[in-house]
Amino acid sequence: MNSRKKTPFSSLENRMRVPRDRRAAGKDTGSLWRRIPGLGAGLIVVAALGLVAWSFVPGFAAREAQPERAQKTRSKSVAQRQQPRSTPPDTTYLAALMDAATTGGADVLSTGDSYDDFPSVAEASDGTVYVAYAAYYDKHDQIRLHRRFSNGVWSTRTHVPLVQARPDIWMPQIAVDAKDRVWVIWSEQVGAGDPRSAPQPGNWDLYARAYIDGRWGPLVRLTNDPKPDINHHVFTDRGRNIHVVWQAHPNNNGDIQYCRFDGERWSKPLIITSDAASDWYPRGAVDRQGVVWIAFDSYRNGDYDVFLTSVTGTKIGDVIPIATSKYYEAHATVACTPDGRVWVAWEQGGYNWGKDQGYWLRREKRNRGTALGSARSVRVACYFNRKVWAGPDASEAFPVGARGRATASAELASGPDGRLWLRLRQMIRARQRRRSRKAWTEQVTWLTPQGWAPAVTLPASAGRISVFSRIHPAADGSLLVAYSCDARAVENYHRPIHDNVLFRRIDKPADEVGLPELRAYEPPEGPANIPPWNAKTEAERVTAIRSHRVTIAGVEHRIVRGDLHRHTELSWDVGPGNDGSYLDFYRYMIDVAAMDFGAITDHQGGGHYAYWWWLTEKSADLYYLPPRFVPLYGYERSAKFPNGHRNIFHAYRGVPVFPFQITLDQSGVFPGIGSGALVENDTKLLYQYLHGTGGIAISHTSGTSTMGTDWRDNDPVIEPVVEIYQGCRNSYETLGGPRVHSQDAPPQRAPGGFQKAGLVWNAYAKGYRLGTIASSDHGSTHISYALVYTPKADRQAILDSIRKRHTYGATDNLIVTFEANGHFMGDEFATSELPTLKLEATGTGKIAQIDLIRNNEYIYTAKPNKRRISLKYTDMKPVKGTSWYYFRLVQEDGEVAWCSPVWVNRE
CATH class of the missing domain: 3.20.20.140 (Metal-dependent hydrolases)
Structure with missing residues (x-):
């Protein structure tokens, strides 16, 4: 435990000033920045004017007796070197963050002047490490690039020249080619009009630019489709050719496309999938034979499933089902090990994910789906000899008491020694004012002959589930990790303070490289009391309502x-x-x-x-x-x-x-x-x-x-x-x-x-x-x-x-049309004629009852007991002045539709 004297929190309150947008975030003035989760046993940190208080919270152990990097001479983070000795008030939180990070063996690259996120990491042939990330600054995005010198010191950041001066960018990623040129690839929105005077949308395309011998090379546009090209993944092969896969939308459906850089030129986009259903978030890896493997998830079966395909040259392989149950299976990642195995990891979530569920269905015991944030866990499998084999349970990397916690956002990578690495995020909870607050922390494990090694919790890593961190196996057998956090405190685990980018190297494990015994993958069975969703019937109903005119x-x-x-x-x-x-x-x-x-x-x-x-x-x-x-x-x-x-x-x-x-x-x-x-x-x-x-x-x-x-x-x-x-x-x-x-x-x-x-x-x-x-x-x-x-x-x-x-x-x-005297529902009109109300409806089941309401009174009820109805009603005794009329429909199965009223002013 740190031996520095504990400073009472109350004595710091008047010394800590928060920037306006963080002050607006609802922080407790007396508990700002006290705890930076994810370090050791849950390090609690308060820093102001150089004073730091430490204590520990059980349950967040990093599973390392002594962080290996912390035992060496610590390198100075960018923030440490660029901040004056007395930290400015608006970056006070950085002192706590840096202390937590560096004690856990990590470096903080952020300097507090921007919100930093979506990092990527790569290594040159001489071992030089580069990290790029997105920075939100002054109401626009930047891409910032850092270099780590051989003595462990980080360079001052440089900014990547983008297409526009004040751009929107998405997911900057980097790769180093065979000539040690550092390529940055990103998606940028170009052509958006002025929000008020000409609010037309822009177009998201992929761009690339190389950092060569101290200068930036020319801008390369990789895509030019008028629909979004986003969610890209950049990876390299053994020859350091650069490969990119992404999610394109040429027909408003998510399709997978691919291109590569062979050291001389970028190829044109190759269409990998063009299914009528959406394909999402592709990830790629290259095996020892040069075959490109692409994992993605798709809605082609009426629920999210994970698939694998390959590219050899320009030849596209078959689409291979990996995980195709009725559970949520998405956010796939892929890695290739030297033994010829293609490893895939994904998130498994709830059954009938996103389908019918809510308060009334729950109280009537009619829920048929699961919530979007329902419990999920990372699953791992490998494709080998044309079969899918189940990998070890990733939860076994955690202490017994933590194995039930949700895990998500996995990333696989294979090192030069054949070691399989797995990065994932794990949900942790903290009780606050009778409520359970949640955050997600970064975890890293690796495969051994006994299964997954005890996970390493990255220090100061708590944040959103949607953080896209990156890992890169280094040539020396260690693992480079670039990740982000939002510096939230344990007392307010749901509240961000400021987004930052960090780096950590995990030293080469002493464990033997090898595989445990694998078994054939078996998809999970669905719950006995909930039938699979009828996607075909729903699709027909959606087509009908979209076709209605x-x-x-x-x-x-x-x-x-x-x-x-x-x-x-x-x-x-x-x-x-x-x-x-x-x-x-x-x-x-x-x-x-x-x-x-x-x-x-x-x-x-x-x-x-x-x-x-x-x-x-x-x-x-x-x-x-x-x-x-x-x-x-x-x-x-x-x-x-x-x-x-x-x-x-x-x-x-x-x-x-x-x-x-x-x-x-x-x-x-x-x-x-x-x-x-x-x-x-x-x-x-x-x-x-x-x-x-x-x-x-x-x-x-x-x-x-x-x-x-x-x-x-x-x-x-x-x-x-x-x-x-x-x-x-x-x-x-x-x-x-x-x-x-x-x-x-x-x-x-x-x-x-x-x-x-x-x-x-x-x-x-x-x-x-x-x-x-x-x-x-x-x-x-x-x-x-x-x-x-x-x-x-x-x-x-x-x-x-x-x-x-x-x-x-x-x-x-339900398809519902309601008119009154030629005026549509929602309209107000004056007339001397009798109000004649017309209702046409097509239900998803039999319509059991129709009520017509006038001025908050029921004036007509029908019980058609059929799916399609056409009804006309004339109010023979209209009320003088203004009256409002509307129809309410209730189906036999309890489904309901409420029309907007018409307001009739009787002349």
Whole structure:
């Protein structure tokens, strides 16, 4: 244990000043930066003005008795050399981070002036190490490159010249060719218009540039398809030829493409897969015979499965199934060992991943799917002699008490001595204020004749699940690791402080290189009480609803299906566990739910953390695939009752998250998730802000006592629709309505509590013009849809259609059309004629009941008991003045659709 004197935390409080965006992240002023997890037994660090306090937390052992690198003369990290002796206030956290990292044998490359992420590492023939990474700085990206000298000192960073001056970049990776030229390969968005005046999207293409003898070579464009070329993986063969595989979208489907650099020129892209379904995240390796092996996951079977294929020259091999059960099998990685084995690792997640599950189905014992962040674990297999063999269980690399923890984000690599290395991330938890907070830490193990060696926990590695670290086996048998963290503290394990890039070398293990006995791989069996998902039936229903057309005001409209309330790992309350990564949001939306539009709506765009909001908005551009999928820019603003939670949306990028307007009787830090201590006109100020930015707000969970509202505020321009139902909880239509909390049950039994004032009928009674949608919120999947009639499938058209209230909400893929006197649902009109209401619907099952509501009263009920209905109803006794009408449909199987009302002004 460190012998330095412990400094009381309280004595540091007034000496630590936090930059604005980290202050907004809701840190505890008295507990900032105390613990940097992942070191030794969970090192707890506090640093300010050169004072550091240490203690230990059980359960986070690195499995090394003494970190080998730490016993040697430590090299100075970039941050140590570039920071003055007295650390500036805005980088105080770096002192703690550096101490934790270097004690664990790692170097910190970050200097605190940017948010650093997505590192890559490579080694030259003379042993020189290079690390490149993405840096978010001053509202744009940079790529920074460092060199490690032979004495262990790191060079000052250099910046890679990119295509644009203030670019968007994705996943910079490096490789060193046979002439020791350092190549940097990245994806960059080029051609995006001004967000306000010309918000057309740009195009993501792959680019490369080499660092040669102290200068940068010419820019090389590797792809030029008008759709995104992203999620690339760079690797080399024994001759140091450079290979690149990536995810292309030539037909709005994820396809795998490949190119190589032979030392003289880059080849043209080679199409590896062109299946109608999406193929994701390819990873590659080259065997001793020069065969390129590519592992990827695909939705071609109606769920995510792992496949392997090969390239010899320009000849593409067969697609080989590796893991094809009904469980989630994705994020594959591949390595080739000298004995001819091709090793593949992947994440195995829940059964029927992302399919029907949520609060009402759970209480009725009808859940048929699993949440996006459901428990997962890394699986390993090898392909040899045309058979798939199961590798040792990776969980055995951890202590017995830690083997049940989730693992993910694996990477395999084969060293020059034939050793198989495995890097993976493991979820760890910390209790905080009666809640379990979660983070993911970096782990490294290697294969021995006895199985996986005890894992090494990389120091100060806690962060998101979606961190893409890289490993590179060095020529001397050691392993080079470049990784990132966000310096979160154990007390607030869900809250990032600042993203940084680190490097560590793991010395060559003393273990013998070899294999344990392998057995044939057997896919896991599904649970006995849940049948496999019928992907064919769902695909037919999606095709039907996408093909449906109506004419509104002389213009043809189609239905687009979306989800406008989804959380990810970037939401601090639940996200790091049950909601999955912000990147897996897109595979769920595009494939599993087959949505046409949607948005990530994390609390305050990731808790007022500037970098997470940048990642959120950037990801919406990475997966902009109209008309297949149109991401909007969104976040949740969680003002507590009576103001109410609202989701905020824009059609263009770069609008700052609107902060909470806090009353001055509060003290402490700025809230990053939700707040109730708001000025009286907080919601009105939000409306004013959105009038200036062109955004909209959508109220949700209106009938809860914690998140709801009493409908004290409304702006029909800014707030055109309401989330009447969410899969995570209840419907908030009216008492006695389907999936509404029972008035006979105690309010506290409702998720989020219950209060009548927030029911949607009360908003209608106040004269509010609100259309309806449904969406998910935390955890729930595949049972809540926002359906919008729009003339075009682009961002602005979809938002404009929502403003017109040409929407309905549903729990399944019901097709519903509702008109009144030639006006579409959501419209308001004046007439002297009798209101004639027309409803046409196609259910996913038999429609058991149709209710027509006028002015919050039931005026007509039908029980057709058939799947397709066409209904016309004339109100023979209309009410004078303004009346609102809408239909509600309930199927025999309990699925529901809520139409937006029409407002009829009787002349």
